[in-house]
Amino acid sequence: MDIISGVLAGQTRALAKAITVVENDRPGKKELLRAVFPQTGKAFLIGITGPPGAGKSTLTDKLISRLRRQGKTVGVIAVDPSSPFSGGAILGDRIRMQQHALDDGVFIRSMASRSHLGGLAKTTVDVIHLLDAAGKDVIIIETVGVGQDEVDIVKIAHTTVVVMVPGLGDAVQIAKAGVMEIADVFAVNKADRDGAGKLVNELRAMLEMSEAAWQPEIYQTVAKNDTGIDELLAGIYKHWDYVRQAGIDQQKFRSNVERELITYLTDGIVSLAAAHPGYGRLLDELAAKRVTPLEGAEKLFQELGLNCNWEKREE
Amino acid sequence: MAKRIKVLIAKPGLDGHDRGARVVARALRDAGMEVIYTGIRQTPEQIVATAIQEDVDAVGLSCLSGAHNNLFPKVVQLLREQGADDILVFGGGIIPDADIPGLKQAGIRAIFRPGTPTEETIRFINENVSE
Numbered sequence: 490m491d492i493i494s495g496v497l498a499g500q501t502r503a504l505a506k507a508i509t510v511v512e513n514d515r516p517g518k519k520e521l522l523r524a525v526f527p528q529t530g531k532a533f534l535i536g537i538t539g540p541p542g543a544g545k546s547t548l549t550d551k552l553i554s555r556l557r558r559q560g561k562t563v564g565v566i567a568v569d570p571s572s573p574f575s576g577g578a579i580l581g582d583r584i585r586m587q588q589h590a591l592d593d594g595v596f597i598r599s600m601a602s603r604s605h606l607g608g609l610a611k612t613t614v615d616v617i618h619l620l621d622a623a624g625k626d627v628i629i630i631e632t633v634g635v636g637q638d639e640v641d642i643v644k645i646a647h648t649t650v651v652v653m654v655p656g657l658g659d660a661v662q663i664a665k666a667g668v669m670e671i672a673d674v675f676a677v678n679k680a681d682r683d684g685a686g687k688l689v690n691e692l693r694a695m696l697e698m699s700e701a702a703w704q705p706e707i708y709q710t711v712a713k714n715d716t717g718i719d720e721l722l723a724g725i726y727k728h729w730d731y732v733r734q735a736g737i738d739q740q741k742f743r744s745n746v747e748r749e750l751i752t753y754l755t756d757g758i759v760s761l762a763a764a765h766p767g768y769g770r771l772l773d774e775l776a777a778k779r780v781t782p783l784e785g786a787e788k789l790f791q792e793l794g795l796n797c798n799w800e801k802r803e804e
Numbered sequence: 805m806a807k808r809i810k811v812l813i814a815k816p817g818l819d820g821h822d823r824g825a826r827v828v829a830r831a832l833r834d835a836g837m838e839v840i841y842t843g844i845r846q847t848p849e850q851i852v853a854t855a856i857q858e859d860v861d862a863v864g865l866s867c868l869s870g871a872h873n874n875l876f877p878k879v880v881q882l883l884r885e886q887g888a889d890d891i892l893v894f895g896g897g898i899i900p901d902a903d904i905p906g907l908k909q910a911g912i913r914a915i916f917r918p919g920t921p922t923e924e925t926i927r928f929i930n931e932n933v934s935e
Binding site: 502505597598 | 843856
């Protein structure tokens, strides 16, 4: 199959076709992933996350330019949300990155989330494997615009950059769990706006309370004007050095493939259950409140010959 | 998963009027398609490189500057050179009647001018994107 050798040789067309195979569960997916899997784990994975409109795509664009000047090849996966109603999507992150369209050393791929929760698409990790095996030195994963709880990126990326902008909330928002906790590096973008200094101070106050081994640093950027990007990239590489020294990249690979395993397991069990002849009747019983969803799940598992108990045993 | 049609909506040329392109992008989204929009003032080379990286099924070109006779065929020609002539190319914008036969001959499969119901474009894509 020449698509495989094409991917391993880093050919653009083969890589693009391979991503479609993986994303759409087309025939050949298993062989393809089997072939590239041993070649993965080499690239530096940078996650870029933050609220909609924070400037993630523009920052990514500027980071690509710097990385290219350093002679590194770059893969970008830009995830945008799918419509919950039509299933369609408008993928617009590329608009900010089109200056790199003709650079052979940059491969950009847009992905619709297809209603997968967590800020990424279901097959994003498989696509990372493909870009990695195709020899990209650095892979930037830009999540959908996140709220507070879409934090899957931290399990996957070696270094997670949380992009913040002034004016989104007060110190309580910053103290909340979720997105704020996953940053390895903070970028306070649009730092030429009012409130940037205040935001930096509030972030600093939050970080002072943390006892984690890695203390995230805060970088002020104005991505639109290309300001502060060198410092941000240096901060990202500082964290990468730390990750490698502490062996965190090995742990990340493990949690990365575990997330994938769980995704396939969940997917598999849901389709197994839905294909079960008693599934429709069970839905009727749920709707009529004769059975709770918890009992229904237990019953289905039993009928599938599996034993699953959700009540935690007392210690 | 059912087939998810992926379309690139692109604006070659120097005019900055992208309302039509955005209306079409939105309509295709609402019809369940995944639409990549790359903004205004793209060269044919950029459009083709994007279409190939994104592995789209179709490319919709919008041009209101009058340069369609140069730009649209150029996109088709570059796709052919890359062996990507399986990608369906259609166009829209201010295009005189007299130009349409020449564009079709150059490989632009359909032209949708202002006033075309978006359903027509959706139907065209659904019917012509090969599995």
